[in-house]
Amino acid sequence: MVKTIITLLMMIILFLGGTLFGIDQASEGIIQTRGYATADVKEAVQPSRDEAGNVEVELLGKDLQQVTFEEKEQEFQEIESSNFTQKLAGSMEKGVSSFYNLMIQSVYQLVQVFF
Structure with a gap:
Protein backbone atom coordinates (compact mmCIF):
# COMPACT_ATOMS: atom_id res chain seq x y z
CA MET A 1 0.00 0.00 0.00
CA VAL A 41 8.02 46.20 -24.21
CA LYS A 42 5.80 49.26 -24.29
CA GLU A 43 2.48 49.12 -22.56
CA ALA A 44 -0.28 47.49 -24.59
CA VAL A 45 -2.68 50.37 -23.98
CA GLN A 46 -1.36 53.93 -24.21
CA PRO A 47 -4.02 56.57 -23.56
CA SER A 48 -3.43 60.25 -24.24
CA ARG A 49 -5.49 63.44 -24.27
CA ASP A 50 -5.23 66.06 -27.01
CA GLU A 51 -5.76 69.82 -26.77
CA ALA A 52 -9.50 69.58 -27.46
CA GLY A 53 -9.97 67.19 -24.56
CA ASN A 54 -10.59 64.12 -26.70
CA VAL A 55 -9.08 60.89 -25.48
CA GLU A 56 -6.91 59.01 -27.96
CA VAL A 57 -5.93 55.44 -27.21
CA GLU A 58 -3.24 53.41 -28.90
CA LEU A 59 -3.91 49.69 -28.48
CA LEU A 60 -1.07 47.42 -29.58
CA GLY A 61 0.06 49.99 -32.12
CA LYS A 62 -3.41 50.76 -33.55
CA ASP A 63 -4.96 54.17 -32.99
CA LEU A 64 -8.50 54.11 -31.61
CA GLN A 65 -10.70 57.18 -31.69
CA GLN A 66 -13.34 58.25 -29.24
CA VAL A 67 -16.82 57.79 -30.73
CA THR A 68 -19.98 59.39 -29.38
CA PHE A 69 -22.95 57.36 -28.28
CA GLU A 70 -25.15 58.83 -31.03
CA GLU A 71 -22.76 57.64 -33.75
CA LYS A 72 -22.69 54.12 -32.31
CA GLU A 73 -26.48 54.11 -31.94
CA GLN A 74 -26.92 55.16 -35.57
CA GLU A 75 -24.50 52.43 -36.70
CA PHE A 76 -26.41 49.88 -34.62
CA GLN A 77 -29.73 50.97 -36.12
CA GLU A 78 -28.32 50.51 -39.63
CA ILE A 79 -27.09 47.03 -38.79
CA GLU A 80 -30.34 46.10 -37.07
CA SER A 81 -32.45 47.22 -40.02
CA SER A 82 -30.41 45.15 -42.44
CA ASN A 83 -30.76 41.81 -40.69
CA PHE A 84 -33.89 40.60 -42.46
CA THR A 85 -32.20 37.33 -43.33
CA GLN A 86 -31.49 36.61 -39.69
CA LYS A 87 -35.09 37.32 -38.71
CA LEU A 88 -36.35 35.07 -41.50
CA ALA A 89 -33.99 32.28 -40.45
CA GLY A 90 -35.09 32.65 -36.82
CA SER A 91 -38.77 32.36 -37.71
CA MET A 92 -38.07 29.34 -39.91
CA GLU A 93 -36.15 27.75 -37.05
CA LYS A 94 -39.08 28.26 -34.69
CA GLY A 95 -41.48 26.74 -37.22
CA VAL A 96 -39.35 23.67 -37.88
CA SER A 97 -38.71 23.21 -34.16
CA SER A 98 -42.41 23.38 -33.27
CA PHE A 99 -43.29 20.97 -36.13
CA TYR A 100 -40.62 18.53 -34.93
CA ASN A 101 -41.86 18.75 -31.33
CA LEU A 102 -45.45 18.16 -32.49
CA MET A 103 -44.36 15.13 -34.51
CA ILE A 104 -42.43 13.66 -31.56
CA GLN A 105 -45.40 14.17 -29.23
CA SER A 106 -47.72 12.46 -31.73
CA VAL A 107 -45.41 9.47 -32.08
CA TYR A 108 -45.07 9.29 -28.30
CA GLN A 109 -48.85 9.25 -27.84
CA LEU A 110 -49.21 6.59 -30.55
CA VAL A 111 -46.61 4.40 -28.81
CA GLN A 112 -48.38 4.92 -25.47
CA VAL A 113 -51.58 3.47 -26.98
CA PHE A 114 -49.87 0.23 -27.95
CA PHE A 115 -47.76 -0.25 -24.85
Whole structure:
Protein backbone atom coordinates (compact mmCIF):
# COMPACT_ATOMS: atom_id res chain seq x y z
CA MET A 1 0.00 0.00 0.00
CA VAL A 2 2.80 2.42 0.91
CA LYS A 3 4.66 1.56 -2.29
CA THR A 4 1.54 2.39 -4.34
CA ILE A 5 1.09 5.75 -2.60
CA ILE A 6 4.76 6.66 -3.10
CA THR A 7 4.53 5.68 -6.78
CA LEU A 8 1.36 7.76 -7.18
CA LEU A 9 2.97 10.79 -5.51
CA MET A 10 6.07 10.46 -7.71
CA MET A 11 3.86 10.35 -10.81
CA ILE A 12 2.00 13.47 -9.65
CA ILE A 13 5.28 15.29 -8.96
CA LEU A 14 6.67 14.33 -12.38
CA PHE A 15 3.44 15.44 -14.09
CA LEU A 16 3.36 18.82 -12.35
CA GLY A 17 7.10 19.32 -12.94
CA GLY A 18 6.62 18.59 -16.65
CA THR A 19 3.72 21.00 -16.79
CA LEU A 20 5.75 23.80 -15.20
CA PHE A 21 8.68 23.07 -17.50
CA GLY A 22 6.34 23.22 -20.52
CA ILE A 23 4.88 26.53 -19.40
CA ASP A 24 8.39 27.97 -19.00
CA GLN A 25 9.42 26.75 -22.47
CA ALA A 26 6.27 28.25 -23.99
CA SER A 27 7.04 31.60 -22.34
CA GLU A 28 10.55 31.58 -23.74
CA GLY A 29 9.19 30.67 -27.17
CA ILE A 30 6.81 33.61 -27.11
CA ILE A 31 9.65 35.96 -26.20
CA GLN A 32 11.75 34.59 -29.07
CA THR A 33 8.84 34.94 -31.48
CA ARG A 34 8.31 38.57 -30.52
CA GLY A 35 12.00 39.29 -30.75
CA TYR A 36 12.19 41.17 -27.47
CA ALA A 37 11.98 40.59 -23.74
CA THR A 38 9.18 41.93 -21.57
CA ALA A 39 11.43 44.59 -19.98
CA ASP A 40 11.71 46.48 -23.29
CA VAL A 41 8.02 46.20 -24.21
CA LYS A 42 5.80 49.26 -24.29
CA GLU A 43 2.48 49.12 -22.56
CA ALA A 44 -0.28 47.49 -24.59
CA VAL A 45 -2.68 50.37 -23.98
CA GLN A 46 -1.36 53.93 -24.21
CA PRO A 47 -4.02 56.57 -23.56
CA SER A 48 -3.43 60.25 -24.24
CA ARG A 49 -5.49 63.44 -24.27
CA ASP A 50 -5.23 66.06 -27.01
CA GLU A 51 -5.76 69.82 -26.77
CA ALA A 52 -9.50 69.58 -27.46
CA GLY A 53 -9.97 67.19 -24.56
CA ASN A 54 -10.59 64.12 -26.70
CA VAL A 55 -9.08 60.89 -25.48
CA GLU A 56 -6.91 59.01 -27.96
CA VAL A 57 -5.93 55.44 -27.21
CA GLU A 58 -3.24 53.41 -28.90
CA LEU A 59 -3.91 49.69 -28.48
CA LEU A 60 -1.07 47.42 -29.58
CA GLY A 61 0.06 49.99 -32.12
CA LYS A 62 -3.41 50.76 -33.55
CA ASP A 63 -4.96 54.17 -32.99
CA LEU A 64 -8.50 54.11 -31.61
CA GLN A 65 -10.70 57.18 -31.69
CA GLN A 66 -13.34 58.25 -29.24
CA VAL A 67 -16.82 57.79 -30.73
CA THR A 68 -19.98 59.39 -29.38
CA PHE A 69 -22.95 57.36 -28.28
CA GLU A 70 -25.15 58.83 -31.03
CA GLU A 71 -22.76 57.64 -33.75
CA LYS A 72 -22.69 54.12 -32.31
CA GLU A 73 -26.48 54.11 -31.94
CA GLN A 74 -26.92 55.16 -35.57
CA GLU A 75 -24.50 52.43 -36.70
CA PHE A 76 -26.41 49.88 -34.62
CA GLN A 77 -29.73 50.97 -36.12
CA GLU A 78 -28.32 50.51 -39.63
CA ILE A 79 -27.09 47.03 -38.79
CA GLU A 80 -30.34 46.10 -37.07
CA SER A 81 -32.45 47.22 -40.02
CA SER A 82 -30.41 45.15 -42.44
CA ASN A 83 -30.76 41.81 -40.69
CA PHE A 84 -33.89 40.60 -42.46
CA THR A 85 -32.20 37.33 -43.33
CA GLN A 86 -31.49 36.61 -39.69
CA LYS A 87 -35.09 37.32 -38.71
CA LEU A 88 -36.35 35.07 -41.50
CA ALA A 89 -33.99 32.28 -40.45
CA GLY A 90 -35.09 32.65 -36.82
CA SER A 91 -38.77 32.36 -37.71
CA MET A 92 -38.07 29.34 -39.91
CA GLU A 93 -36.15 27.75 -37.05
CA LYS A 94 -39.08 28.26 -34.69
CA GLY A 95 -41.48 26.74 -37.22
CA VAL A 96 -39.35 23.67 -37.88
CA SER A 97 -38.71 23.21 -34.16
CA SER A 98 -42.41 23.38 -33.27
CA PHE A 99 -43.29 20.97 -36.13
CA TYR A 100 -40.62 18.53 -34.93
CA ASN A 101 -41.86 18.75 -31.33
CA LEU A 102 -45.45 18.16 -32.49
CA MET A 103 -44.36 15.13 -34.51
CA ILE A 104 -42.43 13.66 -31.56
CA GLN A 105 -45.40 14.17 -29.23
CA SER A 106 -47.72 12.46 -31.73
CA VAL A 107 -45.41 9.47 -32.08
CA TYR A 108 -45.07 9.29 -28.30
CA GLN A 109 -48.85 9.25 -27.84
CA LEU A 110 -49.21 6.59 -30.55
CA VAL A 111 -46.61 4.40 -28.81
CA GLN A 112 -48.38 4.92 -25.47
CA VAL A 113 -51.58 3.47 -26.98
CA PHE A 114 -49.87 0.23 -27.95
CA PHE A 115 -47.76 -0.25 -24.85
